Amino acid sequence: MTYPFPDPVVIDAEVFTELPEALRRRNTKSYWAERNRRGAVVDSFLEGPSFDRDGNLYCVDIPFGRVFRASPTGEVVQIAEYDGQPNGLKIHRDGRIFLADFQNGIMLLDPATGAVSPALRDAESEGFKGCNDLHFGRDGRLYFTDQGQTGLQDPAGRVYRWTPETGELACLIDKVPSPNGLVLDLAEHVLYLAVTRANAVWRLPLSPSGRVVKAGLFLQFSGGRAGPDGLALTSAGGVVVCQTGMGLVWVHDALGRPIAVVRSPRGLGTTNCAFGGQDNRTLYITESDSGSILAAEFPPELGIAGNPMYSGHGDLGPISA
Numbered sequence: 001m002t003y004p005f006p007d008p009v010v011i012d013a014e015v016f017t018e019l020p021e022a023l024r025r026r027n028t029k030s031y032w033a034e035r036n037r038r039g040a041v042v043d044s045f046l047e048g049p050s051f052d053r054d055g056n057l058y059c060v061d062i063p064f065g066r067v068f069r070a071s072p073t074g075e076v077v078q079i080a081e082y083d084g085q086p087n088g089l090k091i092h093r094d095g096r097i098f099l100a101d102f103q104n105g106i107m108l109l110d111p112a113t114g115a116v117s118p119a120l121r122d123a124e125s126e127g128f129k130g131c132n133d134l135h136f137g138r139d140g141r142l143y144f145t146d147q148g149q150t151g152l153q154d155p156a157g158r159v160y161r162w163t164p165e166t167g168e169l170a171c172l173i174d175k176v177p178s179p180n181g182l183v184l185d186l187a188e189h190v191l192y193l194a195v196t197r198a199n200a201v202w203r204l205p206l207s208p209s210g211r212v213v214k215a216g217l218f219l220q221f222s223g224g225r226a227g228p229d230g231l232a233l234t235s236a237g238g239v240v241v242c243q244t245g246m247g248l249v250w251v252h253d254a255l256g257r258p259i260a261v262v263r264s265p266r267g268l269g270t271t272n273c274a275f276g277g278q279d280n281r282t283l284y285i286t287e288s289d290s291g292s293i294l295a296a297e298f299p300p301e302l303g304i305a306g307n308p309m310y311s312g313h314g315d316l317g318p319i320s321a
Contacts, residue, residue, distance in 0.1 A: 028041065141163050273286070
């Protein structure tokens, strides 16, 4: 098939770091693996990479309720362990760390003490199906997905917008077959949403009143054992898509045309990503099958760099999405 645009540049990622043996739970059963891996034992399952202002990379371990931090040179330490299933992690502009927890809702992590506490357990006393990922707008409002076990058999996943300061909570869309990663466009007029079980990325325009209108299909994938998972935004407004189950991460321009694809040197579980490094040109990827964090540096001539959350906030400085 001939496409009306050039083939994407292929980039092979390298291993930035991986969980040391001391932090792997070898031969240890977990409730998460029993329910999601048909009982197969996993020693970890990494997701939710996010950088703080000091260049440390945080990530979560779903089956064992843990949060890790990797230094800029790749040393990994455990920050927290609690009774939960943390699936996503984002850092507020004031330094607070929020977790999307499949079991408990939206949680707060104190990185100094490792204490994890509830922030939002339910929607007006109705329990969530299972929170998955989250993203902050420039105004500090939190967008998060409530995925649960939804899919094509039960397209009932939801996307919420929450204002932590006031407690205002709005359901933006509630008929999604497995909502996962999400990211706002540069103008914050559109919310891009990974819809894993539909193997797609949706485009959700936000009206001036904040409602979703004219929701549509932005990208359609095929094949693999899962589908689009984590998303990120480039400084040019392009959308980065982790295609978990294929071992690929796709970089698209603002019109959805593929301009680069990153290949995993390890497993197929390319779940989530975050930009960092010099000029924000390096993409860091959680590869969940091997318990690794990959890194792919984009050549300057490609013009690919990350758009950090909270850019334009003066003294506060940006935080990578």
